[in-house]
Amino acid sequence: MPDSPVIQTFELSKQFREVRAVDRVSIAVERGQVFGFLGPNGSGKTTTIGMLMGIITPTAGSFALFGASDAKGHLAARARVGATLETPNFYPYMSGRDNLRVAATIKDVGSDRIDECLEIVGLAGRGRHRFRTYSLGMKQRLALAATMLNDPELVILDEPANGLDPQGMKEVRDIIRILADRGKTIFLSSHLLWEVERMCTHVAIVRKGQVMKVGTVAEIVSEQVRALVRVEDTGALEAALADYPDATGVQTTDEGTVVSLKSDDLAGLNRYLAARGIYVSHLARHQQTLEDAFIELTQGDYGSMTEIAS
Amino acid sequence: MSRPGTLLRIEFIKARKRPALWLTLGVFVFFTVVTVLPSLMRAMQGGGPGPPFALPWIWRGVLQPPINMGPFFLGAAMILLFAPEFGWKTARQNVIDGLAKEHLFFGKLITFALLVAAFFVVPIVTGVAASIISPEPTGTFARGPELNHMFGYAVVLCLWGSVGFLLAATIRASGGALGIMFLYFLVENMVTSIVPAWNPALERYLNFLPTQLFDTLTRIEFYYPDALALANEQRAAMGQRLLEFPEYWAVVSAVLAYVALFMGVSFVTMRKRDL
Numbered sequence: 001m002p003d004s005p006v007i008q009t010f011e012l013s014k015q016f017r018e019v020r021a022v023d024r025v026s027i028a029v030e031r032g033q034v035f036g037f038l039g040p041n042g043s044g045k046t047t048t049i050g051m052l053m054g055i056i057t058p059t060a061g062s063f064a065l066f067g068a069s070d071a072k073g074h075l076a077a078r079a080r081v082g083a084t085l086e087t088p089n090f091y092p093y094m095s096g097r098d099n100l101r102v103a104a105t106i107k108d109v110g111s112d113r114i115d116e117c118l119e120i121v122g123l124a125g126r127g128r129h130r131f132r133t134y135s136l137g138m139k140q141r142l143a144l145a146a147t148m149l150n151d152p153e154l155v156i157l158d159e160p161a162n163g164l165d166p167q168g169m170k171e172v173r174d175i176i177r178i179l180a181d182r183g184k185t186i187f188l189s190s191h192l193l194w195e196v197e198r199m200c201t202h203v204a205i206v207r208k209g210q211v212m213k214v215g216t217v218a219e220i221v222s223e224q225v226r227a228l229v230r231v232e233d234t235g236a237l238e239a240a241l242a243d244y245p246d247a248t249g250v251q252t253t254d255e256g257t258v259v260s261l262k263s264d265d266l267a268g269l270n271r272y273l274a275a276r277g278i279y280v281s282h283l284a285r286h287q288q289t290l291e292d293a294f295i296e297l298t299q300g301d302y303g304s305m306t307e308i309a310s
Numbered sequence: 311m312s313r314p315g316t317l318l319r320i321e322f323i324k325a326r327k328r329p330a331l332w333l334t335l336g337v338f339v340f341f342t343v344v345t346v347l348p349s350l351m352r353a354m355q356g357g358g359p360g361p362p363f364a365l366p367w368i369w370r371g372v373l374q375p376p377i378n379m380g381p382f383f384l385g386a387a388m389i390l391l392f393a394p395e396f397g398w399k400t401a402r403q404n405v406i407d408g409l410a411k412e413h414l415f416f417g418k419l420i421t422f423a424l425l426v427a428a429f430f431v432v433p434i435v436t437g438v439a440a441s442i443i444s445p446e447p448t449g450t451f452a453r454g455p456e457l458n459h460m461f462g463y464a465v466v467l468c469l470w471g472s473v474g475f476l477l478a479a480t481i482r483a484s485g486g487a488l489g490i491m492f493l494y495f496l497v498e499n500m501v502t503s504i505v506p507a508w509n510p511a512l513e514r515y516l517n518f519l520p521t522q523l524f525d526t527l528t529r530i531e532f533y534y535p536d537a538l539a540l541a542n543e544q545r546a547a548m549g550q551r552l553l554e555f556p557e558y559w560a561v562v563s564a565v566l567a568y569v570a571l572f573m574g575v576s577f578v579t580m581r582k583r584d585l
């Protein structure tokens with residue numbers, strides 16, 4: 001089945017006691033995509049990946065890896081995957097090298113590959129040191145090295161740049177780019193949009209366990225007509241727009257107020273506002289960015305916008 | 311590579327550099343030697359009362375307190391080699407890297423078997439070595455009662471090993487698992503000392519609780535009729551109740567049933583629960 005998606009989920013769901021962590025998630029990741037799985041903290045990203053990797057049992061729905069949808073097929077398919085989940089998970093008392101040896105033995109790859117992978121992530125000089133002496137950045141890089149051991153066709157990274165400094169994040173991005181250039185399929189989760197937006201070809205935006213939107217970056221970004229309006233009195237503007245039949249959404253940001261419109265009639269909007277005594281200092285067509293879409297779709301889940309805006 | 315081979319290799323890599331394992335095993339070896347030394351010295355100075363300190367009689371002098379604490383050390387070692395895999399999330403990573411959850415169980419089962427072998431071999435090797443050093447005349451390796459004694463010791467190693475295994479698989483934290491193991495030991499001993507006074511009919515059943523079986527299987531009087539006769543002579547003289555034991559095979563079967571039960575529950579738990 002050469003055409004089956006690398007990952008496909010069918011209404012995949014997980015209910016923890018009271019929490020519906022993953023709620024009927026249906027996505028498909030095709031070969032060669034860099035797929036961003038984006039959502040705020042607690043939106044079910046880790047749980048979804050955990051189900052794909054066989055450590056969490058779904059409570060409903062199913063999934064296929066490389067077209068295989070039964071337990072035996074999943075296990076075999078996992079040999080073609082390299083993945084990290086949440087924090088780097090290693091034996092603290094063992095050296096980085098010995099930790100990779102455990103993974104390499106499971107994946108049935110030789111020890112020369114361990115050295116290669118340590119080299120790629122820049123840990124060749126520290127391989128003999130105990131894992132517990134590593135900095136967070138080194139731990140993350142060791143996790144990346146572990147995912148690469150079996151030269152996987154699919155790389156799944158759960159918040160790969162979590163806790164890294166800008167330099168560390170850049171290094172992680174570089175490694176991901178190298179993998180993508182080699183034609184690997186990459187499935188990447190993040191709650192930090194800017195961390196991944198430049199790398200992804202496709203995105204799913206999740207919120208409270210549900211997929212809000214999925215598609216290419218261009219598809220996610222709304223084709224809807226939007227106008228950016230700046231006025232003196234934003235309150236009056238919002239009040240006026242509430243009655244404007246063509247407006248489907250209003251969102252006030254630092255830049256001004258973004259109005260989603262049913263039609264392309266910006267002049268009509270201007271006339272409507274002027275008739276209500278609201279004179280705009282700025283009125284222009286507004287192209288939504290991925291970040292705008294993300295904020296809109298996950299609105300209310302962030303106490304402040306600083307986390308995604310920083 | 312075959313799965314059992316893979317599992318053995320990764321368990322070996324993990325255990326090799328684990329200080330907790332070598333510390334536990336080291337303390338056990340120390341206890342074993344400390345137990346055997348006084349008897350060996352006495353034997354070298356001409357011997358004392360009782361059977362000679364040489365094969366096959368040596369086993370009742372070797373597999374006695376505090377070596378009979380070996381099973382506890384084994385249970386502790388089992389917990390220390392198993393439970394932290396959940397806290398470190400390495401069990402999780404092993405599955406992500408390609409093992410099935412069932413493989414995790416079988417990997418630890420291999421560790422369990424190797425621990426039992428190690429804790430069995432230490433006193434046996436010590437006993438044989440002591441017998442070689444001891445000037446007293448050496449006979450056969452072991453006769454019926456001694457073989458029963460050794461087997462009883464091995465069975466009781468499996469019992470506490472499986473208790474450790476079960477606690478590690480369910481509690482998933484070494485501190486909590488160790489605490490519960492020792493707490494259980496205390497509570498069961500308290501219950502079995504209080505309840506018979508209140509309802510003597512229950513004593514027969516209480517004898518089949520894990521700690522009581524352990525107690526029986528580590529008593530010299532359980533295996534050697536002459537030791538039992540001697541102990542009961544003294545008890546009779548002091549007006550105490552005489553020692554009575556259930557059948558050897560009843561005790562051994564009960565322990566093996568516990569082992570099977572604990573391992574079965576562990577397997578189901580490992581298989582069902584998320585990592």
Ligand SMILES: Nc1ncnc2c1ncn2[C@@H]1O[C@H](COP(=O)(O)OP(=O)(O)O)[C@@H](O)[C@H]1O
Binds near residue numbers: 016019020039044045
């Ligand atoms: N083992 C668990 N038991 C109960 N609730 C859990 C468990 N794991 C995750 N959750 C809950 O499920 C939701 C999704 O968590 P998670 O998948 O970790 O989100 P994300 O990775 O997107 O931050 C959260 O509300 C979290 O508290």
Ligand SMILES: [Mg+2]
Binds near residue numbers: 046
């Ligand atoms: Mg997460």
